[in-house]
Amino acid sequence: MTAFLKLLFRNRLAALGAVVLSAVLILVLLTPVLPLQNPDITATADRFQKPFTEGHLLGTDHLGRDLLSRLLHGTRLSLAVGIAAALIAATIGSAIGIVAGYFGGRADNIIMRGVDMLMAFPYILLALVIVAALGPGLMNALIAVAAVNVPFFARNIRGITVGLAGREFIDAARLAGMGHIRIILTELLPNVLPVIIIAMSTTVGWMILETAGLSFLGLGSQPPQADLGSMLGEARSALISHPHTSVVPGIMIFLIVMSINLLGDGVRDALDPRLRSGALSRPRAMTLVERKGEVPAPTDDLLAIQDLQTQFHVGDRVYRAVGGVSLSVKAGECLGVIGESGSGKSVTALSVMGLVASPPGVITGGAVRFQGEDLIGASYESLRQKRGDRVAYIFQDPLSTLHPLYRVGRQLSEAIQSHHDIPTAETQARAVQLLRDVRIPNAEARVDNYPHELSGGMRQRVGIAMALANEPDVIIADEPTTALDVTVQAQILSLLDDLQRERGLAIIFITHDFGVVAQLCDRIAVMYAGRIVEEGPTPSVLEAPAHPYTKRLIACVPELGGGQRALAAIPGLPPLVDDLPPGCAFASRCEKAQETCRTGEVMLKGDASRAVRCHYPEEAI
Amino acid sequence: MGGYIVKRLVSAVPVLLGITIIVFLIMSLIPGDPATAILGSYATPENMEKLNRDLGLDKPVITRYFIWITNMLTGDFGRSYSLNRPVIDEVLERFNATLILAGTAFVLCSVLGILAGVVSAARQYGVADKIITFVVLIGISVPAFFLGMMMILLFAVNLRWLPVSGMYAIYGGGDLPDLLRHLIMPALALAAVATGVIARLSRSAMLEVLRQDFIRTARAKGVPERRVIMGHALRAAMVSIIPVLGIQAGFVLSGAVYIEIVFQWPGVGRMLVDAILKRDLLLVQGGVVFVAACYVLFNIAVDVAQSLLDPRIKT
Numbered sequence: 025m026t027a028f029l030k031l032l033f034r035n036r037l038a039a040l041g042a043v044v045l046s047a048v049l050i051l052v053l054l055t056p057v058l059p060l061q062n063p064d065i066t067a068t069a070d071r072f073q074k075p076f077t078e079g080h081l082l083g084t085d086h087l088g089r090d091l092l093s094r095l096l097h098g099t100r101l102s103l104a105v106g107i108a109a110a111l112i113a114a115t116i117g118s119a120i121g122i123v124a125g126y127f128g129g130r131a132d133n134i135i136m137r138g139v140d141m142l143m144a145f146p147y148i149l150l151a152l153v154i155v156a157a158l159g160p161g162l163m164n165a166l167i168a169v170a171a172v173n174v175p176f177f178a179r180n181i182r183g184i185t186v187g188l189a190g191r192e193f194i195d196a197a198r199l200a201g202m203g204h205i206r207i208i209l210t211e212l213l214p215n216v217l218p219v220i221i222i223a224m225s226t227t228v229g230w231m232i233l234e235t236a237g238l239s240f241l242g243l244g245s246q247p248p249q250a251d252l253g254s255m256l257g258e259a260r261s262a263l264i265s266h267p268h269t270s271v272v273p274g275i276m277i278f279l280i281v282m283s284i285n286l287l288g289d290g291v292r293d294a295l296d297p298r299l300r301s302g303a304l305s306r307p308r309a310m311t312l313v314e315r316k317g318e319v320p321a322p323t324d325d326l327l328a329i330q331d332l333q334t335q336f337h338v339g340d341r342v343y344r345a346v347g348g349v350s351l352s353v354k355a356g357e358c359l360g361v362i363g364e365s366g367s368g369k370s371v372t373a374l375s376v377m378g379l380v381a382s383p384p385g386v387i388t389g390g391a392v393r394f395q396g397e398d399l400i401g402a403s404y405e406s407l408r409q410k411r412g413d414r415v416a417y418i419f420q421d422p423l424s425t426l427h428p429l430y431r432v433g434r435q436l437s438e439a440i441q442s443h444h445d446i447p448t449a450e451t452q453a454r455a456v457q458l459l460r461d462v463r464i465p466n467a468e469a470r471v472d473n474y475p476h477e478l479s480g481g482m483r484q485r486v487g488i489a490m491a492l493a494n495e496p497d498v499i500i501a502d503e504p505t506t507a508l509d510v511t512v513q514a515q516i517l518s519l520l521d522d523l524q525r526e527r528g529l530a531i532i533f534i535t536h537d538f539g540v541v542a543q544l545c546d547r548i549a550v551m552y553a554g555r556i557v558e559e560g561p562t563p564s565v566l567e568a569p570a571h572p573y574t575k576r577l578i579a580c581v582p583e584l585g586g587g588q589r590a591l592a593a594i595p596g597l598p599p600l601v602d603d604l605p606p607g608c609a610f611a612s613r614c615e616k617a618q619e620t621c622r623t624g625e626v627m628l629k630g631d632a633s634r635a636v637r638c639h640y641p642e643e644a645i
Numbered sequence: 646m647g648g649y650i651v652k653r654l655v656s657a658v659p660v661l662l663g664i665t666i667i668v669f670l671i672m673s674l675i676p677g678d679p680a681t682a683i684l685g686s687y688a689t690p691e692n693m694e695k696l697n698r699d700l701g702l703d704k705p706v707i708t709r710y711f712i713w714i715t716n717m718l719t720g721d722f723g724r725s726y727s728l729n730r731p732v733i734d735e736v737l738e739r740f741n742a743t744l745i746l747a748g749t750a751f752v753l754c755s756v757l758g759i760l761a762g763v764v765s766a767a768r769q770y771g772v773a774d775k776i777i778t779f780v781v782l783i784g785i786s787v788p789a790f791f792l793g794m795m796m797i798l799l800f801a802v803n804l805r806w807l808p809v810s811g812m813y814a815i816y817g818g819g820d821l822p823d824l825l826r827h828l829i830m831p832a833l834a835l836a837a838v839a840t841g842v843i844a845r846l847s848r849s850a851m852l853e854v855l856r857q858d859f860i861r862t863a864r865a866k867g868v869p870e871r872r873v874i875m876g877h878a879l880r881a882a883m884v885s886i887i888p889v890l891g892i893q894a895g896f897v898l899s900g901a902v903y904i905e906i907v908f909q910w911p912g913v914g915r916m917l918v919d920a921i922l923k924r925d926l927l928l929v930q931g932g933v934v935f936v937a938a939c940y941v942l943f944n945i946a947v948d949v950a951q952s953l954l955d956p957r958i959k960t
Binding site: 037137138140141142144145146147148149150152153154155156157158159160233236237240241242243256260263264267270271274277278281282285286305306307309310374377379381404408409410411412413416417419421424425426427428429430438439442443474476487490493 | 659664666668674766767769782783785786787795852855856858859867868870872880881896898899902903906917918920926930933936940954957
């Protein structure tokens with residue numbers, strides 16, 4: 025609770041709302057003992073005095089009554105009526121909701137039908153009907169406003185109750201022989217109460233406004249008694265000649281409603297943990313770059329990642345997701361990047377085209393060169409022109425990576441039209457051809473499907489087709505087969521293999537699956553805790569792993585037909601990338617680790633054809 | 646699609662019946678004798694009896710309900726005693742004015758609200774976002790009737806840009822430009838709160854969508870950022886914005902009652918308030934049922950729009 029209040033008041037606006045609201049409440053509570061004039065005494069001779077005149081701080085109204093006194097008494101009345109309406113609505117609505125939710129079945133059905141009917145009205149129509157039936161008057165306005173808000177509480181509380189009624193502690197109470205009323209009062213109500221209170225605090229401002237509104241229309245409080253609404257209503261006829269009589273009550277309503285809104289927002293934000301972590305931040309169009317240090321010189325590779333460093337800045341914490349990674353591919357080559365979840369392989373891949381979500385992602389060093397041109401320092405437009413055109417991505421989980429509301433054909437067309445000025449009729453035809461290329465049967469019909477109408481394997485092929493749309497030079501495939509079953513996976517892999525051969529494109533293939541790597545890749549890079557620990561041609565890495573981590577990782581793979589043997593899981597967990605130990609990141613899990621492994625920097629030894637980051641490699645390289 | 650619309654229309658029938666039952670039940674709760682309320686306490690017994698017979702009040706409640714509802718189905722909503730004309734004629738005439746006002750306000754709040762929300766989300770924590778957030782906070786906190794009064798003071802009285810009130814100028818008015826000049830202030834005042842609510846919702850819906858994987862896909866294939874925001878993200882965000890537009894339409898319709906009073910707009914809301922103060926109950930009953938029915942139909946249109954927008958909804 026104190027943590028909640030602290031969080032609430034760290035929000036300066038919410039604190040402001042609380043201060044204004046408390047000030048109004050204190051004033052209103054003190055009203056009877058303040059030295060104020062009688063709010064109902066008329067003095068026609070003193071009518072329409074301006075504010076700050078002698079004896080009348082806020083002036084007088086059309087009957088010469090003191091406005092300050094009327095304002096405070098009116099506020100008192102408005103707040104009292106609004107809060108009373110909220111209490112009544114909450115009590116009746118919650119009772120209905122609890123009964124419907126607890127008993128369920130037919131009672132629930134009938135009650136909720138009735139609630140739906142009431143909610144089919146624009147709220148004021150219902151309020152007007154009730155006031156029409158009962159006659160104008162403050163009490164009747166209160167009843168109308170409370171009645172209009174009953175369905176809101178009934179529906180919300182019913183939802184909560186339905187969830188609770190199925191829980192074990194209710195069953196236990198029932199088995200213990202407790203009656204329905206006792207279960208509701210002693211077991212359900214205490215659990216529902218916080219929700220009722222929150223719902224009430226968010227609606228009370230609204231109800232104050234609604235009763236003021238009815239009074240404004242002349243259907244609420246009747247003269248000489250006045251709440252804020254009827255003060256404003258009476259002042260309306262003198263709006264043009266004496267605006268201050270309208271402005272005074274109007275500003276008071278505004279202050280009350282705004283402070284309740286501010287407070288309500290604060291409460292909501294403090295209760296919503298997503299907002300606390302800042303996770304609701306929108307990722308920018310490209311990853312933020314704050315590059316320190318020198319930019320490495322160009323090489324003659326098609327795509328070269330050079331000493332890339334990508335971090336996540338969350339609050340004060342810095343997560344070094346990618347801590348100086350260098351990789352490169354040549355045309356027609358397939359490079360496999362392998363590692364456990366969280367090793368930084370996906371972040372490396374996304375950094376290439378500035379697709380790491382930022383905030384919180386920041387590229388803090390190194391370079392990514394496509395045909396020698398540095399992409400990290402490139403402008404948004406020059407990066408955009410290469411995205412999908414020269415360097416394309418295939419992502420994992422095609423259900424979430426395809427737009428759910430666009431037809432597949434349109435998404436393919438758009439990939440082309442983002443880079444080429446080609447009429448839609450032509451790109452649609454090209455889309456069909458692309459779907460055929462990735463072996464989707466009945467491609468002519470499939471272009472008009474939405475993603476949810478396709479199977480997982482087909483969606484993944486659409487993802488591949490989209491990457492191929494502009495015949496790119498490089499494809500970065502981020503675990504494209506992880507979500508698929510084995511037969512579909514094999515088809516997708518052979519498809520990629522064919523494409524690589526036919527079109528001579530370079531592929532960076534990210535996975536945690538050695539089987540896939542062995543089948544597809546010419547070279548392998550193994551990542552651990554944001555760095556490359558071993559790199560080399562596929563056969564030599566798989567058959568003679570040099571880094572203890574690679575060796576253990578390969579030992580984890582069950583072998584088909586290899587008979588039963590104990591799978592060698594690696595003990596311990598990878599280190600957290602916001603708190604990397606000095607020396608080798610794998611040292612704490614490594615059997616061969618010596619003292620030297622735990623200090624200083626362990627360098628990657630060897631060259632791009634075969635390298636390892638270890639003082640005591642398993643194999644000489 | 647046609648089948649879906651028919652299905653929704655059929656499902657509206659019990660809702661409409663429910664509305665008539667609720668209105669009828671509340672109206673028959675009236676304390677005392679309606680004839681006395683209408684004729685006053687000095688009426689002769691003969692007159693009271695005649696009126697009771699005319700109003701059908703001498704019959705049992707259920708019979709009265711069925712008479713009322715069958716009459717309504719034939720377009721007979723009864724006769725307003727205070728205006729001495731058929732209720733339906735008056736309601737249709739007034740509803741036309743309300744529709745112009747509330748419809749304009751609804752279009753305004755939808756367009757402005759969504760636009761503000763999108764800009765706010767696309768420039769999160771930027772200057773535009775902060776300005777919009779501040780204006781929205783003010784907008785949702787000012788009661789529509791007070792905002793309307795302040796607008797009259799500023800734009801009509803002090804600056805003399807716009808007419809103070811009414812729907813047409815009394816002399817020489819009546820054409821479209823005249824209507825528009827009269828419409829600007831009330832429509833804006835009516836749209837203010839809903840604009841704020843929709844802007845807030847659109848902002849958070851956009852922020853939610855912009856974090857989705859398919860936005861990253863759109864960027865990865867090189868879609869220009871403007872299209873990512875206004876196309877991919879907004880399209881997906883609309884799925885959660887549209888239902889709120891339906892709810893806000895109800896609030897706009899409700900707010901119209903206040904705005905019609907403030908700007909003396911000859912709409913159905915002002916008619917209802919007058920009718921309540923004059924105890925013209927048939928007029929209240931007929932007006933409420935008519936407007937509520939229109940609102941139910943409008944919400945069906947919203948559902949249909951939603952199903953057109955989201956192919957995942959089974960129709």
